[in-house]
Amino acid sequence: MQDEYRTIARAGVHETEINRSRFLCALAPAATEREARDFVAAVRREHADATHNCFAYVIGADASVQRASDDGEPGGTAGVPMLQMLLRRDMRYTVAVVTRYFGGVKLGAGGLVRAYGGAVGEALDALGTVVRRRFRLATVTVDHQRAGKVQNELRAAGHEVRDVRYGEAVVLEIGLPDAEVEAFRSWLADVTAGTARVELGGEIYGAA
Incomplete structure (x- = not known):
């Protein structure tokens, strides 16, 4: 077993705006993959009118379960950078869903990677970790x-x-x-x- 791991201090939502697109990052603790999937489903229901609801989660103190989804964004530009941010911050038992409301300006692949990864990073900073x-x-x-x-x-x-x-x-x-x-x-x-x-x-x- 790992001697220690990091997780979020509390659940919550942090919003950023990039080139008129709104990015809402919802973070929550998840003890199991089922809890993570249920949280993703709940956010998708809440924001059914959004352009995209991308997610990433890491379950297990040793990060044994890792999942990510681009939800229609170009492959590798949303879920993967979100997951990489969670892993870079040593987050465990954590699920992130970034909801995007398209503002009319395309960001390009590099812009999307920075936006989705950055949304998770900013949310972690805002909500705190333990x-x-x-x-x-x-x-x-x-x-x-x-x-x-x-x-x-x-x-x-x-x-x-x-x-x-x-x-x-x-x-x-x-x-x-x-x-x-x-x-x-x-x-x-x-x-x-x-x-x-x-x-x-x-x-x-x-x-x-």
Whole structure:
């Protein structure tokens, strides 16, 4: 698995105008190819009167799924430069749809490549991006007496407490980089006088 990847901070639309043609770039997160296709379909329905609705998306932390469409523009002048921009920016789990309303002035192949790729780049700048890092899920079991202190110490050390469950003991779920697991075990033993238990689970991606 990749140690980290970049994706968009939020979904949204950014508009640019080039030689009287309007280019609207809609960006959204997509966890699966199905989600990406559904988003493309939704934008196409919303802008059914547009000249073109071109798209590109990258799914998978390792960019294992890559798709692009020129939607009637000359081959390689729209979807491919959009996809290249996503890859150049190291974007993952991201879908982009650029809707074009033709303004009467032809841009030529080079102009189209710059317009479509540029529309995606400007939208990424406008909406922002975030890094997601790979973490190992860790479950910490601690007695009620020490639970409050452990939660405070975890947060002070920069560990996000993802879940807290109360029963006979208190169970806290956090994410740890693999390289920090052993150091965390030692730290937790010091904080709880060796009374807490740590169990490692699967891997997830979370905010870096």
